[in-house]
Amino acid sequence: MRDGRQGLIHIEVQAQRDATLAKRMHDYHSRISEAYCLPVASLALLADEHPQWRPDSFRQQFEDTAITFEFSTAKLLDYLTDIDALEASDNPVAWLTLAHRRSQLTRHNPNKRYAAKLHLTALLFRHRWSKKRILVLFDAINWMMTLPEPYQRRYWQAIRRLGREHNMKLLNPLEQMFFDDGIKKGLEQGLERGRKEGAVALLERLLEQRFGALPQTTRKKLAKASFAQLEAWSDALTEAQSLRQVFK
Numbered sequence: 001m002r003d004g005r006q007g008l009i010h011i012e013v014q015a016q017r018d019a020t021l022a023k024r025m026h027d028y029h030s031r032i033s034e035a036y037c038l039p040v041a042s043l044a045l046l047a048d049e050h051p052q053w054r055p056d057s058f059r060q061q062f063e064d065t066a067i068t069f070e071f072s073t074a075k076l077l078d079y080l081t082d083i084d085a086l087e088a089s090d091n092p093v094a095w096l097t098l099a100h101r102r103s104q105l106t107r108h109n110p111n112k113r114y115a116a117k118l119h120l121t122a123l124l125f126r127h128r129w130s131k132k133r134i135l136v137l138f139d140a141i142n143w144m145m146t147l148p149e150p151y152q153r154r155y156w157q158a159i160r161r162l163g164r165e166h167n168m169k170l171l172n173p174l175e176q177m178f179f180d181d182g183i184k185k186g187l188e189q190g191l192e193r194g195r196k197e198g199a200v201a202l203l204e205r206l207l208e209q210r211f212g213a214l215p216q217t218t219r220k221k222l223a224k225a226s227f228a229q230l231e232a233w234s235d236a237l238t239e240a241q242s243l244r245q246v247f248k
Contacts (some may be wrong), residue, residue, distance in 0.1 A: 007039040008032060015047045022058035026069040042071040049104055051077055075101060090127050092137060103144045110151050117145045119172055125166045132194070138170055143209045148238050199230050203237075211243050218243065 014021050019056055025042055033040045046054065058069045076097055079086070086094040099120050106113035120141055124134045147155060163170045200222050207214055223231070233246050240246040 003192055005039070007041060008036060010040050010042045011045060012043070013045045017050055017053050019049055022055045022069075022071075023060075025071050026058040026067075029069065029071070040050075044071055044073045045076075046073055046075045047100055049077075051075075087123060091131075092129070092133060095123060095127075096139060096140065098123075099144055106145070110148050111114070114147055114151045114155060117141060117147065117155060121159055122162060125162070125168075125231060134168070135170070139209055146210070146238055149235065150155060151198050152238065199227070203230055203234055206234075206237060207243065207246065210237065210240075214243075218247075221247070 010029060012025055021044065025044055027063055029040050031041045044055070046244065054073060054075060056071060056073050060067050079097055080101055083098070086098050102116040102120065121138065124137055159170050204214060204219065204222060236246045236248070
């Protein structure tokens, strides 16, 4: 900590309004402090779309016993008043803030989402960031701003050109093979060439980008799947909000 004392920082990211957030902040703060025997500073990062929703404390009372817990908050909407400044900033958090807001605003408009996603991808090269940082943020935007298959095909083609302009491969070899003409065509080519294992590996990577580490049961299901199943799951991935929806 700044005054030389040891302590921990607890950050909770909340993307939707949730009446239980304040209590959860209190509970997590107590558990972390107890587990590590250190003071804890708690911060709620509010990434929702409601300007007036700003929980910052939890109070509980029973009979004559009461507890009050206060925590810091940061509201992403507060940082979106100057878009030009965010785009010009070399701080990657500014870029992520833009990407998150564009994801919210284009949720139901694939044309606008495609344009916003391509614009944000181009911004990655404007700041002269390291290759490692660019690739990490590139994975982040693909997780945040999913597109329907025809738009995603156009996006892959556009960013391949962008990568060549900046002498950087944004796609790994599997993605290069399977996304030249879209996910579906790539999977078909993989099957025709006897490379089903490549299709499985690609789908695993896309699922991990969207939903995090995969359970072992999911990996086994992918390994045993037919090509038709892999194709169906790949199509479902563009709209799914959870692993369960992909395999439904």
